[in-house]
Amino acid sequence: MSNKVSVQVAVNVPLSMTFTYLADKPLPIGCRVRVPFRGGEQTGVVVDDQQSADVPAHKLKHVESCLDEIPPLPADFLELIRFTAQYYRHPIGQALFAALPGPLRRPQPARWPDERGWQLTLAAHDTEGPPPRQKARHALWHALAEPLAYQQAKAITPQAPALLKQWLAEGLVERVDAEPPLVVAEGPTLNDEQAAAVEAVAGSFGSFAPWLLNGITGSGKTEVYLRLIERVLAAGQQVLVLVPEINLTPQLVERFARRFPATPLAALHSGLADGERLAGWLAAWRGSAGIVIGTRLAAFTPLARVGLIIVDEEHDGSFKQQDELRYHARDLAVWRARQAGVPIVLGSATPSLESVANVEAGRYRELSLTRRAHGAAALPTVRLIDIRRQKLLDGLAEPAIAALRKRVERKELSLVYVNRRGYAPVIACTECGWLSGCPHCSSRLVWHVTDRRLHCHHCGYHEAPPRACPDCGNSDLKPMGQGTQRIEEALIALLPGARVLRIDRDTVGRKDAWEAIYRKVHGGEVDVLIGTQMLAKGHDFPALSLVLVLNADGGLYSADFRASERLFAQLSQVAGRAGRADTPGEVLVQTQWPEHPLYQALVAHDVAGFAAQQLAERREAGFPPAAFQVAVRADARTLEEASAFLDAAAALAEPPEGVTLAGPAPALMMRLANRERAHLLVESPQRVRLHTFLDDWLPRLAGLQQAHRQVRWSIDVDPQDF
DNA sequence: AGCACGCCGACT
DNA sequence: GTCGGCGTGCTC
Numbered sequence: 176m177s178n179k180v181s182v183q184v185a186v187n188v189p190l191s192m193t194f195t196y197l198a199d200k201p202l203p204i205g206c207r208v209r210v211p212f213r214g215g216e217q218t219g220v221v222v223d224d225q226q227s228a229d230v231p232a233h234k235l236k237h238v239e240s241c242l243d244e245i246p247p248l249p250a251d252f253l254e255l256i257r258f259t260a261q262y263y264r265h266p267i268g269q270a271l272f273a274a275l276p277g278p279l280r281r282p283q284p285a286r287w288p289d290e291r292g293w294q295l296t297l298a299a300h301d302t303e304g305p306p307p308r309q310k311a312r313h314a315l316w317h318a319l320a321e322p323l324a325y326q327q328a329k330a331i332t333p334q335a336p337a338l339l340k341q342w343l344a345e346g347l348v349e350r351v352d353a354e355p356p357l358v359v360a361e362g363p364t365l366n367d368e369q370a371a372a373v374e375a376v377a378g379s380f381g382s383f384a385p386w387l388l389n390g391i392t393g394s395g396k397t398e399v400y401l402r403l404i405e406r407v408l409a410a411g412q413q414v415l416v417l418v419p420e421i422n423l424t425p426q427l428v429e430r431f432a433r434r435f436p437a438t439p440l441a442a443l444h445s446g447l448a449d450g451e452r453l454a455g456w457l458a459a460w461r462g463s464a465g466i467v468i469g470t471r472l473a474a475f476t477p478l479a480r481v482g483l484i485i486v487d488e489e490h491d492g493s494f495k496q497q498d499e500l501r502y503h504a505r506d507l508a509v510w511r512a513r514q515a516g517v518p519i520v521l522g523s524a525t526p527s528l529e530s531v532a533n534v535e536a537g538r539y540r541e542l543s544l545t546r547r548a549h550g551a552a553a554l555p556t557v558r559l560i561d562i563r564r565q566k567l568l569d570g571l572a573e574p575a576i577a578a579l580r581k582r583v584e585r586k587e588l589s590l591v592y593v594n595r596r597g598y599a600p601v602i603a604c605t606e607c608g609w610l611s612g613c614p615h616c617s618s619r620l621v622w623h624v625t626d627r628r629l630h631c632h633h634c635g636y637h638e639a640p641p642r643a644c645p646d647c648g649n650s651d652l653k654p655m656g657q658g659t660q661r662i663e664e665a666l667i668a669l670l671p672g673a674r675v676l677r678i679d680r681d682t683v684g685r686k687d688a689w690e691a692i693y694r695k696v697h698g699g700e701v702d703v704l705i706g707t708q709m710l711a712k713g714h715d716f717p718a719l720s721l722v723l724v725l726n727a728d729g730g731l732y733s734a735d736f737r738a739s740e741r742l743f744a745q746l747s748q749v750a751g752r753a754g755r756a757d758t759p760g761e762v763l764v765q766t767q768w769p770e771h772p773l774y775q776a777l778v779a780h781d782v783a784g785f786a787a788q789q790l791a792e793r794r795e796a797g798f799p800p801a802a803f804q805v806a807v808r809a810d811a812r813t814l815e816e817a818s819a820f821l822d823a824a825a826a827l828a829e830p831p832e833g834v835t836l837a838g839p840a841p842a843l844m845m846r847l848a849n850r851e852r853a854h855l856l857v858e859s860p861q862r863v864r865l866h867t868f869l870d871d872w873l874p875r876l877a878g879l880q881q882a883h884r885q886v887r888w889s890i891d892v893d894p895q896d897f
Numbered sequence: 898a899g900c901a902c903g904c905c906g907a908c909t
Numbered sequence: 910g911t912c913g914g915c916g917t918g919c920t921c
Contacts, residue, residue, distance in 0.1 A: 187898090236921060
């Protein structure tokens, strides 16, 4: 008998361990294997060649050879997965399989896609080709005089795959090996700020350097990306671009493809068919895709020759995955940039406080774009409407209605932005603005209808609500943020003849719905748009004459300490939609707290000032980014069950100096899918201490499940939402 | 997570 | 007598 070797294999099960298998000959680390597991079969990935300690020999099963003809998964990819699994406290196998494209999770061999191009054969040149009246065929035929990549062909006509197949069979086209040339379409001239940003980043090529590209809306961040991409491509390297999870990915992809028409581009967004995703993933890994652009999952894509990473709208919350493997794609991207030794550009008009703090600490360098790129385009005028002194008609103040009427008459486009999310019912005094605060920490108390008490969502403290305002004695205390239900109907009634279009989760449910909305809006068929957060994310709508913001106050004093940061970012984004080159737009915000620093900063377009003020508050309160957090989240049929589990978990903790536990406290969105949710927070000013504590504590929690059978729980490292 | 093994109630 | 409830324990 030949000597057996053993390998460590990760399989897609929720266990933090890997499994030992026997093999006839050494298997390379990173190769995919088909393994017998639990009587059935599983896909596995060899992650180590070490013998693991004390597994009884009779349990060891045998593994056949590698599945694939393609090379084993690269070492830097496995290292990324290992780091991710460990940092976010997720089983290694599940982290690995979450990062792999669908087809690679199944135990079937994979092959490199055929990336050869197409070109007309000599024989084809002697034929007429399709007549000009068959526009698509004609265009494709003439383009095929030069070698054409699949992507380019498909850009000419969607029928390209079928036509190429047909012409190939007829001997009119042939497959050719062609190194795609770098073709760069002309772009606009850079202003000096943009040029300086490009030079600064380009000067750091070849080594790890994190950059915060802080540019106001309309300042031309994308053009900076494009110039940097051009340089990276010219050096024969790849660029990874991460974008938030919104429907504007296609727009950005199209812009990149137009600038670099010959460069293979892999777009890895959700809603891609398995085959396409795999092809893009493999092209990225192999190095043939020059540009790889995708949403958060693309952060895991292996890249053979990466030269630059870009994270657009880095402040966006959708970079954090909220279930299963709860990773933050922006943070992992920074880790990858360090691993690969390349610069990373984090772009935003409203940078996250994490990034601002990193600039302050000297870890990131900041590049500012302070001017709008397109000539005279001025920032919009922001005005606050104090609704304490106004009679509201169905939630709308008189000046707001008047402003809307004016635009409708002038046939100009208005947007009514209804802030729905993130409002927690904090009790407020309608007279003096007093808010229910927690006596034990710097959070707000939240009104719970179920037990008619005020709860602190940070430390779990609760009390009966006061009958009157403790500050001024007024007995008119009300939960904030109500009454948005009938805005749509009210607007239609108040603006007779206006064409109103509502955009929300319901109206954009289908894939082609956006298409239709764009057509309507661009075709001038709409007077007033009504929408929620999804409109705050920089969609390509024509310039808005007026933006009216309703119900924003809920984000001011939310129990979630990040609510103001998000609100400010959203309002800055929508405000940025207002105005055109010749006339500045107008933004109206209805509020009970016009004197609030957030609104004052918004009026003054003072992004940096707001960030500084927020950062000071966070430091004062000991919240991120001044501290690091880990949430243990639990849900059960009743809050008591969930809390009992978390209490038991807390009882097992022996937090060292500098690590504190807070809670359990009910989650902000308490009831979800008929289950009650609560969490326990672990905090520390030092990340290392926090994680050292977790290393000791989390293994002890495994045993708790038996006694709390009804409870589902999970770990959320660097939680974003509460 | 799945999936089997295991020990107690109402069915042809 | 058996079908099946889901408690509990393991997966190389």
